[in-house]
Amino acid sequence: MRVLMLNYEFPPLGGGGGVAAKKLAEGFIKLGYQVDYVTTGFNDLKNYEDVDGINVYRVSVIGRKELSTATIPSMISFPFLAYTKACELCKINQYSFINTHFAIPTGPLGIWISRKFNLQNILSIYGGDIYDPSKSYSPHKKWYLKKVVKWVLSNSRYVVAESSNIKDNALKHYNIEKDINIIPLAYEPVIFGKINRESLGLDRNIFYTISIGRLVKRKGFEFLIKAIKNTPDNVHALVIGEGPEKDNLVNLAKELNISDRIHFLGFVSEIEKFQYLQNSDVYVLSSVHEGFGIVLQEAMQVGLPIISTDNGGQVDFIKEGKNGYLVRFGDVEALASMINKFEQDDQLKVNFSEYNKEEVKKFEDKRICKEYLGILG
Template identity: 30%
Template sequence: MRILALSYEYPPLGGGGGVALAHSARAWAALGHQVTLVTSGATGLAAYEQLGSVALYRLPVLARHARATASLASLLSFPLAALNFVGKQQWQRSDFDLILSGFAIPSGVAGVILARAWRRPHVVWVMGGDAYDPSKRLSPHRLPLLKQTVAQVLNRSQAIITMSHDMAQRVAQIYRPATPIHVVPQGLALAPYAPQPRSGGPVTVVCVARLVRRKRMAELVQAVAELPPQSVRLIIVGEGPQYGPLQELIASHALSDRVQLVGYVSDEEKLALLRCADIFALVSEHEGFGLVYLEAAAQGLPIVAGRVGGQTDFLRHGVTGWLVAHDQPRQLKAALAALVAQPALRAWMGQQALQMAQRYEITRVADDFLKVLYDTEQRWKTFAA
């Protein structure tokens, strides 16, 4: 199959949605499919890369200055940039079998227009915040114009894919599309399980995330601050608009010896930090899926996560770790305290998490995604004939 994928975010820009597409594109290419991917560019990133059988094009967009978050200007300019680029490339409908948009907006706007012009099937991959983000005043589900735009993209597509049942339910309830919704869990090219020997000292809790309000980092810092000083330390990996406020919070509570903000790190550095940790904690207000939980679980870490969101498809309370309410600090503190105090419980939950993560190896789930694409293409051909 020849797939043209449009996604306004792709590593190192953005978060889990772009990472999901990157893992999937490589897996599809490894299975013999042709993948052409068009995404946003930024200073210091190559305009073109050939990643095995994946052709990656990065386009200049307005005001994309940060890796972790997109500006409104960059969001609005991506559809026009993508359509203009495709036109200049002189690609034709015969070059591709299907168009896939990662994110309903802004990518899906360009995807729908291009699919109609080329008379090709369009599949939209709803990632999470492109349809629902409870922490944002400007979330698409709250603004009539954005809500209508998302609904139009969904209804003018031939298939909708979500990563979790949580997102499928929210898309169905909020936007009520006539287009069929398929739940396909995301997989990862999981790094080998290679825990590092522990040398005593405080228990290490690690959190990897974009530093945005939805991730509720301040509550995690507060919970660690209330645990016995010599028992635990926290390492926060990531960047974003909450970096400065977190620095101030850590300083105001004199926690610099217990809480470390390391900012952006490479994939190799992130893996090394996970392998040296004892617990992974990220209690977001909502996650569309939560790829980072799988990355942590693949290194045998027990997980403390929120009990609302896509991660509830694969994380089990009391088995792979604890699921707590994001707005109940006492629950978060109690979950961390239990794991810090009980090494045997940490080890058992970590092994349960490891076994779970192995079921989401990308080679195991790529076929499920491709089946949706293939079936959509075949239905389109039948309809077009």
């Protein structure tokens, strides 16, 4: 049994979509499948390597400049430049099915290969590939992108949305007659060595919020920074990630005179990320829109309560008053109030923590992969 996965992202390149696809690949491997994964090449990353049992093939694209974010030329060129490698693999291997990730830019590639080699194709859509309200060039706003996405959704044999919100947006904006399956992101707990705050340079007397993600407009980090301004001085924010908005966010913290309370940690290793999570008090997701939010699963693993904006897939599993709270994006006062609520009530954090540790088990990778296989019949 063998599966061909197509995705322009794969860690360390890209964001949550690459991480989610990798976890899905690991789940297929646990179920006895061999996984070949075609993705984007970059700088010194190897053209081929075995990563945790996944056969990763990287192809050169045009104009990729950063690990964290793709350029328009790199996305446009990926399906065309990856086509040859995908065909080569299909000629020497017998695949049970193809799993394509992102309607654009990868979607067309999945359709071309599935048709050429008569293979069933499952398209996984993530949110930003069909709808991103923070971007002027969101696919649903540009007629030419909208046309491509509609063609991809209509011509992919099966479509999986990671949340009800993504399914709703696909049906609403692309007017397709399609049965879209809802299957959440696979998640396998990360094993890491627990350390104390002092080892990370953190103060045991400070209340730390933590947020992880690319520093881009859609993530709404300015919302978080403005909220921290309206909390007591002992409340600090840890921000893990890099991106084009960093200078603007640093300057905003300076303007608000809270630079000493906003800690930009940049990229950290996977182990360090979980050590920071484990030593924080509450997770804050401030995004304008989030397809699902793999970072929330990571927060749940360590038992962090969650404060999140209410637009996106996170509404499927954030249970108000049980494992977190939802606030409207841009409502600085409401976000600050929720942060203060946890800062003032230690027992609340304990109650939410136990719930999240149990809830995250529902996303176990083998369980999610079985749902994918169930689609094929």
